[in-house]
Amino acid sequence: MLTEVTATRYVTPLREGGSLPGIVEADDLGTYVMKFTGAGQGRKTLVAEVICGRLARRLGLRVPELVQIQLDPVIGLGEPDQEVQELLKASGGLNLGMDYLPGSIGFDPLAYQVDPAEAGRVVWFDALVNNVDRSWRNPNTLVWHGDLWLIDHGATMIWQHNWPTAQAAAAKPYNAHDHVLAPFAPDVPAAAAELAPLVTEELLTEVAADVPDAWLTDEPGFETPDALRRAYVDVLLPRAATIHERISMDAPLKAPSAPPGWLAERLPPTHPTKKSEGK
Template sequence: MQNLELRKVNVIRYVTPLREGGSMPAIAEADDGFLYVLKFRGAGQGKKALIAELIGGELARILGLKMPEIVFAHLDEAFGRTEPDEEIQDLLKASTGLNLAVHYLSGAITYDPVVAKIDPLLASKIVWLDCFLMNMDRTARNTNMLYWHKELWLIDHGASMYFHHSWQNWQEQAKKPFTLVKDHVLLPQVSLMEEVDQEFKSLLTPQIIEAVLNVIPEEWLDDNFFNSSAEQREAYAYFLNTRVANSQIFVKEAEDAREKLI
Protein backbone atom coordinates (compact mmCIF):
# COMPACT_ATOMS: atom_id res chain seq x y z
CA MET A 1 0.00 0.00 0.00
CA GLN A 2 2.96 2.31 0.53
CA ASN A 3 3.44 2.26 -3.28
CA LEU A 4 -0.10 3.09 -4.33
CA GLU A 5 -0.29 4.11 -8.00
CA LEU A 6 -3.05 5.14 -10.38
CA ARG A 7 -3.08 4.23 -14.05
CA LYS A 8 -2.67 6.98 -16.64
CA VAL A 9 -4.76 7.17 -19.82
CA ASN A 10 -5.05 9.58 -22.72
CA VAL A 11 -8.45 10.99 -23.64
CA ILE A 12 -9.21 10.28 -27.31
CA ARG A 13 -12.93 11.11 -27.60
CA TYR A 14 -15.32 13.46 -25.84
CA VAL A 15 -18.64 11.57 -25.81
CA THR A 16 -21.19 13.68 -23.96
CA PRO A 17 -21.38 16.23 -21.14
CA LEU A 18 -23.03 15.34 -17.84
CA ARG A 19 -24.72 18.67 -17.29
CA GLU A 20 -26.36 17.65 -14.03
CA GLY A 21 -22.93 17.92 -12.41
CA GLY A 22 -22.03 21.34 -11.08
CA SER A 23 -18.53 21.15 -12.56
CA MET A 24 -19.87 19.76 -15.87
CA PRO A 25 -18.01 16.45 -16.01
CA ALA A 26 -18.28 14.38 -19.19
CA ILE A 27 -18.31 10.84 -20.45
CA ALA A 28 -15.13 10.35 -22.47
CA GLU A 29 -13.30 7.50 -24.14
CA ALA A 30 -9.64 6.83 -23.37
CA ASP A 31 -6.92 5.06 -25.33
CA ASP A 32 -7.39 1.89 -23.27
CA GLY A 33 -10.80 1.40 -24.88
CA PHE A 34 -12.86 2.19 -21.76
CA LEU A 35 -15.36 4.94 -21.05
CA TYR A 36 -14.77 7.24 -18.08
CA VAL A 37 -16.51 10.04 -16.25
CA LEU A 38 -13.95 12.78 -16.77
CA LYS A 39 -13.50 15.44 -14.09
CA PHE A 40 -11.85 18.61 -15.44
CA ARG A 41 -9.11 20.61 -13.76
CA GLY A 42 -10.44 23.70 -15.55
CA ALA A 43 -13.92 23.42 -14.02
CA GLY A 44 -15.26 25.82 -11.40
CA GLN A 45 -13.88 24.01 -8.35
CA GLY A 46 -10.61 23.39 -10.16
CA LYS A 47 -7.87 21.07 -8.98
CA LYS A 48 -9.16 21.13 -5.37
CA ALA A 49 -12.17 19.06 -6.43
CA LEU A 50 -9.85 16.58 -8.15
CA ILE A 51 -7.73 16.28 -5.00
CA ALA A 52 -10.84 15.66 -2.89
CA GLU A 53 -12.08 13.11 -5.43
CA LEU A 54 -8.78 11.26 -5.38
CA ILE A 55 -8.41 11.24 -1.59
CA GLY A 56 -12.05 10.31 -0.96
CA GLY A 57 -12.22 7.62 -3.61
CA GLU A 58 -8.99 5.88 -2.71
CA LEU A 59 -9.72 5.97 1.03
CA ALA A 60 -13.17 4.50 0.33
CA ARG A 61 -11.51 1.65 -1.57
CA ILE A 62 -9.02 1.03 1.26
CA LEU A 63 -11.94 0.82 3.70
CA GLY A 64 -13.56 -1.89 1.60
CA LEU A 65 -16.28 0.17 -0.02
CA LYS A 66 -17.13 -0.19 -3.71
CA MET A 67 -15.58 2.60 -5.75
CA PRO A 68 -15.01 2.67 -9.54
CA GLU A 69 -11.38 2.76 -10.61
CA ILE A 70 -9.83 6.23 -10.59
CA VAL A 71 -7.26 7.09 -13.25
CA PHE A 72 -5.27 10.11 -14.32
CA ALA A 73 -6.53 11.30 -17.70
CA HIS A 74 -4.34 13.40 -19.96
CA LEU A 75 -6.05 15.92 -22.23
CA ASP A 76 -4.09 17.16 -25.24
CA GLU A 77 -4.10 20.90 -25.94
CA ALA A 78 -5.57 20.31 -29.42
CA PHE A 79 -8.49 18.31 -28.06
CA GLY A 80 -11.07 21.10 -27.82
CA ARG A 81 -10.45 22.82 -31.14
CA THR A 82 -13.19 20.97 -33.00
CA GLU A 83 -15.79 21.19 -30.21
CA PRO A 84 -18.73 23.30 -31.50
CA ASP A 85 -20.13 24.13 -28.07
CA GLU A 86 -18.27 27.26 -26.94
CA GLU A 87 -18.72 26.58 -23.22
CA ILE A 88 -17.38 23.04 -23.54
CA GLN A 89 -14.55 24.24 -25.78
CA ASP A 90 -13.45 26.74 -23.12
CA LEU A 91 -13.57 24.00 -20.47
CA LEU A 92 -11.45 21.65 -22.56
CA LYS A 93 -8.88 24.36 -23.31
CA ALA A 94 -8.65 25.20 -19.59
CA SER A 95 -8.14 21.54 -18.74
CA THR A 96 -5.13 20.73 -20.89
CA GLY A 97 -2.83 18.34 -19.05
CA LEU A 98 -3.59 15.97 -16.20
CA ASN A 99 -7.22 15.51 -15.16
CA LEU A 100 -9.01 12.86 -13.12
CA ALA A 101 -11.38 10.21 -14.48
CA VAL A 102 -13.52 7.52 -12.92
CA HIS A 103 -14.47 4.31 -14.70
CA TYR A 104 -17.96 4.68 -16.20
CA LEU A 105 -20.39 2.11 -14.77
CA SER A 106 -22.50 1.47 -17.85
CA GLY A 107 -26.09 0.58 -17.00
CA ALA A 108 -25.81 1.58 -13.34
CA ILE A 109 -28.95 2.81 -11.57
CA THR A 110 -28.99 5.75 -9.16
CA TYR A 111 -29.62 4.72 -5.56
CA ASP A 112 -33.15 5.66 -4.54
CA PRO A 113 -33.73 5.65 -0.75
CA VAL A 114 -37.49 5.25 -1.27
CA VAL A 115 -37.08 2.07 -3.30
CA ALA A 116 -34.01 0.43 -1.76
CA LYS A 117 -32.75 0.01 1.78
CA ILE A 118 -29.23 -1.11 2.63
CA ASP A 119 -28.03 -2.96 5.68
CA PRO A 120 -27.07 -0.98 8.81
CA LEU A 121 -23.39 -2.00 8.66
CA LEU A 122 -22.84 -0.72 5.12
CA ALA A 123 -24.85 2.42 5.88
CA SER A 124 -22.72 3.05 8.97
CA LYS A 125 -19.51 2.60 6.98
CA ILE A 126 -20.56 5.10 4.32
CA VAL A 127 -21.76 7.66 6.87
CA TRP A 128 -18.51 7.27 8.85
CA LEU A 129 -16.47 7.92 5.70
CA ASP A 130 -18.51 10.98 4.75
CA CYS A 131 -18.27 12.42 8.28
CA PHE A 132 -14.54 11.79 8.24
CA LEU A 133 -14.12 13.55 4.90
CA MET A 134 -16.75 16.23 5.58
CA ASN A 135 -18.51 15.18 2.39
CA MET A 136 -21.66 17.32 2.12
CA ASP A 137 -22.86 15.71 -1.09
CA ARG A 138 -24.64 12.46 -0.19
CA THR A 139 -28.18 13.70 0.38
CA ALA A 140 -31.60 12.47 -0.74
CA ARG A 141 -31.48 15.11 -3.46
CA ASN A 142 -28.13 13.87 -4.76
CA THR A 143 -27.15 10.49 -3.34
CA ASN A 144 -23.95 9.98 -5.37
CA MET A 145 -24.41 6.23 -5.07
CA LEU A 146 -25.16 3.75 -7.84
CA TYR A 147 -26.42 0.20 -8.01
CA TRP A 148 -24.28 -1.75 -10.46
CA HIS A 149 -24.27 -5.55 -10.75
CA LYS A 150 -26.49 -5.68 -7.64
CA GLU A 151 -23.90 -3.88 -5.49
CA LEU A 152 -23.83 -0.35 -4.10
CA TRP A 153 -21.03 1.81 -5.49
CA LEU A 154 -19.91 5.23 -4.28
CA ILE A 155 -19.16 8.05 -6.71
CA ASP A 156 -18.14 11.70 -6.55
CA HIS A 157 -16.21 12.80 -3.46
CA GLY A 158 -15.31 16.16 -4.97
CA ALA A 159 -17.30 18.11 -2.36
CA SER A 160 -15.28 16.63 0.51
CA MET A 161 -12.98 18.70 2.73
CA TYR A 162 -14.70 21.88 1.58
CA PHE A 163 -12.50 23.97 3.90
CA HIS A 164 -9.50 23.46 1.58
CA HIS A 165 -10.93 25.91 -0.95
CA SER A 166 -9.88 28.72 1.40
CA TRP A 167 -7.95 26.88 4.18
CA GLN A 168 -9.64 29.12 6.72
CA ASN A 169 -9.08 27.76 10.25
CA TRP A 170 -8.08 24.46 8.67
CA GLN A 171 -6.37 23.04 11.78
CA GLU A 172 -9.55 23.56 13.81
CA GLN A 173 -11.66 21.91 11.10
CA ALA A 174 -9.96 18.58 11.79
CA LYS A 175 -11.56 18.35 15.23
CA LYS A 176 -15.00 19.64 14.32
CA PRO A 177 -18.15 17.52 14.20
CA PHE A 178 -19.76 17.17 10.80
CA THR A 179 -23.09 18.87 11.43
CA LEU A 180 -24.32 18.30 7.87
CA VAL A 181 -24.61 14.59 8.66
CA LYS A 182 -28.22 15.40 9.61
CA ASP A 183 -28.95 15.59 5.86
CA HIS A 184 -27.17 12.34 4.93
CA VAL A 185 -29.42 10.07 2.88
CA LEU A 186 -28.34 6.96 4.81
CA LEU A 187 -28.56 8.37 8.33
CA PRO A 188 -31.91 6.67 9.11
CA GLN A 189 -30.29 3.26 8.49
CA VAL A 190 -27.23 3.83 10.67
CA SER A 191 -26.86 1.90 13.93
CA LEU A 192 -23.30 0.57 14.06
CA MET A 193 -21.11 3.67 14.12
CA GLU A 194 -19.09 2.60 17.17
CA GLU A 195 -18.22 -0.77 15.64
CA VAL A 196 -17.27 0.81 12.32
CA ASP A 197 -15.23 3.46 14.12
CA GLN A 198 -13.01 0.84 15.75
CA GLU A 199 -12.48 -1.01 12.47
CA PHE A 200 -11.78 2.03 10.32
CA LYS A 201 -9.44 3.70 12.83
CA SER A 202 -7.25 0.58 12.72
CA LEU A 203 -7.16 0.66 8.91
CA LEU A 204 -6.41 4.37 8.42
CA THR A 205 -2.85 4.44 9.69
CA PRO A 206 -0.53 7.39 9.01
CA GLN A 207 1.32 5.17 6.52
CA ILE A 208 -1.85 4.44 4.56
CA ILE A 209 -2.84 8.11 4.52
CA GLU A 210 0.65 9.07 3.37
CA ALA A 211 0.47 6.54 0.54
CA VAL A 212 -2.77 8.07 -0.74
CA LEU A 213 -1.48 11.64 -0.47
CA ASN A 214 1.71 10.75 -2.30
CA VAL A 215 -0.37 9.95 -5.39
CA ILE A 216 -1.57 13.57 -5.72
CA PRO A 217 0.30 15.11 -8.69
CA GLU A 218 2.69 17.93 -7.87
CA GLU A 219 1.03 20.18 -10.45
CA TRP A 220 -2.26 20.06 -8.54
CA LEU A 221 -0.60 21.26 -5.32
CA ASP A 222 -0.13 24.89 -6.22
CA ASP A 223 -2.20 26.68 -3.57
CA ASN A 224 -0.72 30.09 -2.80
CA PHE A 225 -1.68 29.61 0.86
CA PHE A 226 1.38 27.33 1.19
CA ASN A 227 5.03 27.87 0.46
CA SER A 228 5.44 24.55 -1.34
CA SER A 229 3.61 21.47 -2.58
CA ALA A 230 5.22 19.49 0.24
CA GLU A 231 3.74 21.88 2.80
CA GLN A 232 0.28 21.54 1.24
CA ARG A 233 0.57 17.74 1.23
CA GLU A 234 1.57 17.87 4.91
CA ALA A 235 -1.53 19.95 5.66
CA TYR A 236 -3.76 17.26 4.17
CA ALA A 237 -1.89 14.65 6.23
CA TYR A 238 -2.37 16.67 9.40
CA PHE A 239 -6.08 17.06 8.75
CA LEU A 240 -6.70 13.38 7.98
CA ASN A 241 -4.54 11.98 10.80
CA THR A 242 -6.00 14.40 13.33
CA ARG A 243 -9.50 13.53 12.19
CA VAL A 244 -8.84 9.82 12.65
CA ALA A 245 -7.48 10.44 16.14
CA ASN A 246 -10.56 12.48 17.06
CA SER A 247 -13.16 10.40 15.23
CA GLN A 248 -15.34 10.11 18.33
CA ILE A 249 -16.34 13.75 17.80
CA PHE A 250 -17.99 13.13 14.44
CA VAL A 251 -19.24 9.67 15.45
CA LYS A 252 -21.15 11.24 18.37
CA GLU A 253 -22.55 13.95 16.07
CA ALA A 254 -23.86 11.26 13.71
CA GLU A 255 -25.36 9.24 16.55
CA ASP A 256 -27.04 12.32 18.02
CA ALA A 257 -28.44 13.28 14.62
CA ARG A 258 -29.75 9.73 14.19
CA GLU A 259 -31.46 9.87 17.57
CA LYS A 260 -33.37 12.99 16.53
CA LEU A 261 -34.85 11.09 13.61
CA ILE A 262 -36.39 8.43 15.82
Protein backbone atom coordinates in the same frame (compact mmCIF):
# COMPACT_ATOMS: atom_id res chain seq x y z
CA MET B 1 0.42 6.51 -8.29
CA LEU B 2 -2.63 6.82 -10.48
CA THR B 3 -2.47 5.14 -13.86
CA GLU B 4 -2.11 7.68 -16.67
CA VAL B 5 -4.08 7.41 -19.90
CA THR B 6 -4.73 9.74 -22.83
CA ALA B 7 -8.19 10.83 -23.93
CA THR B 8 -8.94 9.84 -27.52
CA ARG B 9 -12.59 10.88 -27.85
CA TYR B 10 -15.01 13.09 -25.99
CA VAL B 11 -18.36 11.28 -25.94
CA THR B 12 -20.94 13.37 -24.11
CA PRO B 13 -21.32 15.81 -21.19
CA LEU B 14 -22.97 14.83 -17.90
CA ARG B 15 -25.06 17.86 -17.13
CA GLU B 16 -26.20 16.60 -13.74
CA GLY B 17 -22.88 17.74 -12.28
CA GLY B 18 -22.20 21.39 -11.63
CA SER B 19 -18.68 21.11 -13.02
CA LEU B 20 -19.91 19.63 -16.32
CA PRO B 21 -17.97 16.35 -16.23
CA GLY B 22 -18.00 14.33 -19.42
CA ILE B 23 -17.70 10.76 -20.64
CA VAL B 24 -14.52 10.14 -22.61
CA GLU B 25 -12.77 7.21 -24.23
CA ALA B 26 -9.04 6.69 -23.68
CA ASP B 27 -6.11 4.95 -25.32
CA ASP B 28 -6.34 2.02 -22.89
CA LEU B 29 -9.76 1.25 -24.44
CA GLY B 30 -11.41 2.31 -21.19
CA THR B 31 -14.35 4.67 -20.77
CA TYR B 32 -14.21 7.26 -18.00
CA VAL B 33 -16.14 10.04 -16.39
CA MET B 34 -13.68 12.91 -16.76
CA LYS B 35 -13.43 15.85 -14.36
CA PHE B 36 -11.64 18.86 -15.76
CA THR B 37 -8.97 21.15 -14.38
CA GLY B 38 -10.59 23.99 -16.30
CA ALA B 39 -13.93 23.67 -14.49
CA GLY B 40 -15.06 26.53 -12.29
CA GLN B 41 -14.58 24.64 -9.02
CA GLY B 42 -10.82 24.53 -9.56
CA ARG B 43 -8.15 21.93 -9.02
CA LYS B 44 -8.83 21.51 -5.28
CA THR B 45 -11.94 19.52 -6.13
CA LEU B 46 -9.70 17.11 -8.05
CA VAL B 47 -7.35 16.86 -5.07
CA ALA B 48 -10.34 15.99 -2.88
CA GLU B 49 -11.52 13.41 -5.39
CA VAL B 50 -8.14 11.67 -5.37
CA ILE B 51 -7.53 11.67 -1.62
CA CYS B 52 -11.06 10.66 -0.69
CA GLY B 53 -11.55 8.20 -3.53
CA ARG B 54 -8.27 6.43 -2.94
CA LEU B 55 -8.75 6.39 0.82
CA ALA B 56 -12.26 4.97 0.49
CA ARG B 57 -11.02 2.19 -1.76
CA ARG B 58 -8.22 1.33 0.68
CA LEU B 59 -10.84 1.09 3.43
CA GLY B 60 -12.93 -1.36 1.42
CA LEU B 61 -15.65 1.01 0.22
CA ARG B 62 -16.79 0.85 -3.39
CA VAL B 63 -15.49 3.81 -5.40
CA PRO B 64 -14.78 3.60 -9.14
CA GLU B 65 -11.10 3.36 -10.02
CA LEU B 66 -9.41 6.72 -10.61
CA VAL B 67 -6.90 7.54 -13.35
CA GLN B 68 -5.01 10.55 -14.63
CA ILE B 69 -6.14 11.57 -18.11
CA GLN B 70 -4.02 13.59 -20.48
CA LEU B 71 -6.19 15.82 -22.65
CA ASP B 72 -5.16 17.49 -25.90
CA PRO B 73 -7.32 20.65 -26.23
CA VAL B 74 -7.64 19.97 -29.95
CA ILE B 75 -10.36 17.45 -29.03
CA GLY B 76 -12.61 20.40 -28.26
CA LEU B 77 -12.44 21.92 -31.73
CA GLY B 78 -15.18 19.72 -33.10
CA GLU B 79 -17.61 20.17 -30.24
CA PRO B 80 -20.78 22.02 -31.28
CA ASP B 81 -21.64 23.04 -27.70
CA GLN B 82 -19.78 26.26 -26.94
CA GLU B 83 -19.70 25.63 -23.19
CA VAL B 84 -18.18 22.18 -23.66
CA GLN B 85 -15.71 23.46 -26.24
CA GLU B 86 -14.46 26.19 -23.89
CA LEU B 87 -14.12 23.71 -21.02
CA LEU B 88 -12.04 21.32 -23.12
CA LYS B 89 -9.84 24.12 -24.40
CA ALA B 90 -9.23 25.30 -20.81
CA SER B 91 -8.33 21.82 -19.57
CA GLY B 92 -5.32 20.85 -21.65
CA GLY B 93 -2.90 18.61 -19.81
CA LEU B 94 -3.61 16.47 -16.78
CA ASN B 95 -7.21 15.81 -15.69
CA LEU B 96 -8.99 13.24 -13.53
CA GLY B 97 -10.92 10.21 -14.74
CA MET B 98 -13.29 7.92 -12.88
CA ASP B 99 -14.09 4.48 -14.28
CA TYR B 100 -17.46 4.64 -16.03
CA LEU B 101 -19.99 2.14 -14.62
CA PRO B 102 -22.23 1.25 -17.58
CA GLY B 103 -25.82 0.47 -16.64
CA SER B 104 -25.56 1.90 -13.14
CA ILE B 105 -28.53 3.79 -11.72
CA GLY B 106 -28.79 6.53 -9.12
CA PHE B 107 -29.35 5.31 -5.58
CA ASP B 108 -32.91 5.77 -4.29
CA PRO B 109 -33.40 5.17 -0.55
CA LEU B 110 -37.05 4.34 -1.19
CA ALA B 111 -36.18 1.53 -3.57
CA TYR B 112 -32.98 0.03 -2.23
CA GLN B 113 -32.06 -1.44 1.15
CA VAL B 114 -28.70 -0.82 2.83
CA ASP B 115 -27.82 -2.80 5.94
CA PRO B 116 -26.79 -0.87 9.08
CA ALA B 117 -23.18 -2.07 8.88
CA GLU B 118 -22.61 -0.74 5.36
CA ALA B 119 -24.57 2.43 6.10
CA GLY B 120 -22.40 2.96 9.18
CA ARG B 121 -19.18 2.61 7.21
CA VAL B 122 -20.32 5.16 4.63
CA VAL B 123 -21.52 7.67 7.23
CA TRP B 124 -18.29 7.28 9.22
CA PHE B 125 -16.18 7.80 6.13
CA ASP B 126 -18.19 10.85 5.06
CA ALA B 127 -17.75 12.27 8.55
CA LEU B 128 -13.99 11.70 8.35
CA VAL B 129 -13.66 13.69 5.13
CA ASN B 130 -16.52 16.05 6.03
CA ASN B 131 -18.57 15.21 2.97
CA VAL B 132 -21.42 17.73 2.82
CA ASP B 133 -22.74 16.37 -0.47
CA ARG B 134 -24.24 12.93 0.19
CA SER B 135 -27.71 13.97 1.29
CA TRP B 136 -31.12 12.75 0.19
CA ARG B 137 -31.20 15.84 -2.05
CA ASN B 138 -28.05 14.81 -3.89
CA PRO B 139 -27.08 11.23 -2.94
CA ASN B 140 -23.89 10.94 -5.05
CA THR B 141 -24.24 7.18 -4.88
CA LEU B 142 -24.95 4.64 -7.60
CA VAL B 143 -26.26 1.08 -7.67
CA TRP B 144 -24.25 -1.13 -10.00
CA HIS B 145 -24.65 -4.91 -10.24
CA GLY B 146 -26.73 -4.72 -7.07
CA ASP B 147 -24.02 -2.98 -5.00
CA LEU B 148 -23.74 0.53 -3.61
CA TRP B 149 -20.98 2.69 -5.15
CA LEU B 150 -19.79 6.08 -3.92
CA ILE B 151 -19.00 8.90 -6.35
CA ASP B 152 -18.28 12.64 -6.41
CA HIS B 153 -16.05 13.65 -3.49
CA GLY B 154 -15.15 17.11 -4.75
CA ALA B 155 -17.10 18.82 -1.97
CA THR B 156 -15.18 17.15 0.86
CA MET B 157 -12.43 18.45 3.17
CA ILE B 158 -13.68 22.03 3.01
CA TRP B 159 -10.86 23.06 5.34
CA GLN B 160 -8.47 22.88 2.36
CA HIS B 161 -9.92 26.17 1.17
CA ASN B 162 -8.54 27.99 4.23
CA TRP B 163 -5.48 26.22 5.58
CA PRO B 164 -4.77 28.63 8.48
CA THR B 165 -8.05 27.49 10.09
CA ALA B 166 -7.88 23.86 8.95
CA GLN B 167 -7.31 22.25 12.33
CA ALA B 168 -10.16 24.17 13.94
CA ALA B 169 -12.51 23.40 11.06
CA ALA B 170 -11.64 19.72 11.13
CA ALA B 171 -12.45 19.52 14.84
CA LYS B 172 -16.07 20.52 14.28
CA PRO B 173 -18.88 17.93 14.53
CA TYR B 174 -20.34 16.26 11.46
CA ASN B 175 -24.03 16.79 10.88
CA ALA B 176 -25.53 13.64 9.33
CA HIS B 177 -29.18 14.57 9.86
CA ASP B 178 -29.96 14.59 6.14
CA HIS B 179 -27.42 11.97 5.04
CA VAL B 180 -28.96 9.75 2.39
CA LEU B 181 -28.23 6.64 4.49
CA ALA B 182 -29.59 8.00 7.78
CA PRO B 183 -32.87 6.07 7.40
CA PHE B 184 -31.00 2.76 7.58
CA ALA B 185 -29.86 2.98 11.23
CA PRO B 186 -26.13 3.33 10.43
CA ASP B 187 -23.98 1.41 12.92
CA VAL B 188 -21.37 4.13 13.31
CA PRO B 189 -19.67 2.71 16.46
CA ALA B 190 -19.00 -0.59 14.70
CA ALA B 191 -17.71 1.26 11.64
CA ALA B 192 -15.37 3.36 13.76
CA ALA B 193 -14.02 0.27 15.52
CA GLU B 194 -13.37 -1.38 12.16
CA LEU B 195 -12.07 1.52 10.07
CA ALA B 196 -10.40 4.03 12.38
CA PRO B 197 -7.43 1.74 13.18
CA LEU B 198 -6.82 1.37 9.44
CA VAL B 199 -6.37 5.11 8.92
CA THR B 200 -2.70 5.25 9.77
CA GLU B 201 -0.08 7.88 8.98
CA GLU B 202 1.41 5.50 6.44
CA LEU B 203 -1.89 4.95 4.65
CA LEU B 204 -2.71 8.66 4.48
CA THR B 205 0.79 9.45 3.24
CA GLU B 206 0.41 6.87 0.46
CA VAL B 207 -3.01 8.24 -0.52
CA ALA B 208 -1.81 11.85 -0.58
CA ALA B 209 1.15 10.80 -2.73
CA ASP B 210 -1.32 9.85 -5.47
CA VAL B 211 -2.21 13.52 -6.05
CA PRO B 212 -0.21 14.89 -9.00
CA ASP B 213 2.26 17.67 -8.19
CA ALA B 214 0.59 19.88 -10.80
CA TRP B 215 -2.53 20.16 -8.65
CA LEU B 216 -0.60 21.05 -5.49
CA THR B 217 1.80 23.74 -6.65
CA ASP B 218 1.58 27.45 -5.78
CA GLU B 219 -0.58 26.94 -2.69
CA PRO B 220 -0.02 29.92 -0.33
CA GLY B 221 1.85 28.91 2.81
CA PHE B 222 3.41 25.75 1.35
CA GLU B 223 6.80 25.69 -0.31
CA THR B 224 6.45 22.26 -1.95
CA PRO B 225 3.73 19.82 -3.01
CA ASP B 226 4.97 17.39 -0.34
CA ALA B 227 4.46 20.01 2.36
CA LEU B 228 0.87 20.41 1.23
CA ARG B 229 0.37 16.65 1.13
CA ARG B 230 1.56 16.53 4.73
CA ALA B 231 -1.09 19.07 5.70
CA TYR B 232 -3.84 16.72 4.54
CA VAL B 233 -2.31 13.91 6.59
CA ASP B 234 -2.04 16.11 9.69
CA VAL B 235 -5.75 16.92 9.57
CA LEU B 236 -7.18 13.53 8.70
CA LEU B 237 -5.06 11.42 11.06
CA PRO B 238 -6.32 12.80 14.40
CA ARG B 239 -9.82 13.24 12.99
CA ALA B 240 -10.09 9.52 12.25
CA ALA B 241 -9.58 8.60 15.89
CA THR B 242 -12.44 10.63 17.34
CA ILE B 243 -14.86 11.78 14.64
CA HIS B 244 -17.39 9.05 15.52
CA GLU B 245 -17.92 10.86 18.82
CA ARG B 246 -18.99 14.03 17.02
CA ILE B 247 -21.46 12.69 14.46
CA SER B 248 -24.94 14.05 15.04
CA MET B 249 -27.92 12.24 13.59
CA ASP B 250 -31.66 12.26 14.21
CA ALA B 251 -33.44 9.10 15.21
CA PRO B 252 -33.40 6.95 12.07
CA LEU B 253 -36.37 7.30 9.81
CA LYS B 254 -38.28 4.17 8.93
CA ALA B 255 -36.61 2.46 6.02
CA PRO B 256 -38.77 1.43 3.06
CA SER B 257 -40.70 -1.75 3.81
CA ALA B 258 -42.09 -2.51 0.36
CA PRO B 259 -39.38 -2.41 -2.30
CA PRO B 260 -40.27 -2.73 -5.95
CA GLY B 261 -40.45 -6.22 -7.41
CA TRP B 262 -37.04 -6.05 -9.10
CA LEU B 263 -35.42 -5.51 -5.70
CA ALA B 264 -37.35 -8.02 -3.61
CA GLU B 265 -35.25 -10.98 -4.70
CA ARG B 266 -32.08 -9.29 -3.34
CA LEU B 267 -33.44 -8.78 0.18
CA PRO B 268 -33.03 -11.13 3.13
CA PRO B 269 -36.01 -13.45 3.77
CA THR B 270 -36.89 -11.45 6.90
CA HIS B 271 -37.50 -8.29 4.90
CA PRO B 272 -41.23 -7.86 4.18
CA THR B 273 -42.28 -7.59 0.57
CA LYS B 274 -45.56 -6.48 -0.89
CA LYS B 275 -46.57 -10.11 -1.35
CA SER B 276 -45.77 -11.15 2.22
CA GLU B 277 -47.43 -8.07 3.68
CA GLY B 278 -50.69 -9.05 2.09
CA LYS B 279 -50.79 -12.41 3.86
